[in-house]
Amino acid sequence: MTVTEVLLAVALVVVVAMLVAAGASKLARMDRATHPAALSRAAATFAAVRTLAGALTAISNWWDARRRVL
Structure with a gap:
């Protein structure tokens, strides 16, 4: 994988995580959560998406390493 591919993949993960976090924040506000609570939910969602991507x-x-050995 080249440096360009890695940077594009990281950028894609960050953009998707930001969109999902914004959606979680919006849903929290629609559920009448306070701004700090909505921000906390958005931050937790952002971290969860990045953890899942990792x-x-x-x-x-x-899996790739395992296939090469076999």
């Missing part, structure tokens, strides 16, 4: 990357790398 886990999927690790699994993908492990």
Whole structure:
């Protein structure tokens, strides 16, 4: 994987995480949560999406390495 591909993948993950966090914040505000509570939910969602992307990357790398050995 080249540097350009890595940077584009990171940018895509950040954009998707920001969109999902904005949606979580909007849903929290529609549920009459306070601004700090909505921001907290958005931050937790942002972190969860980035963690999920990291886990999927690790699994993908492990699977590729496993296929090369077999």
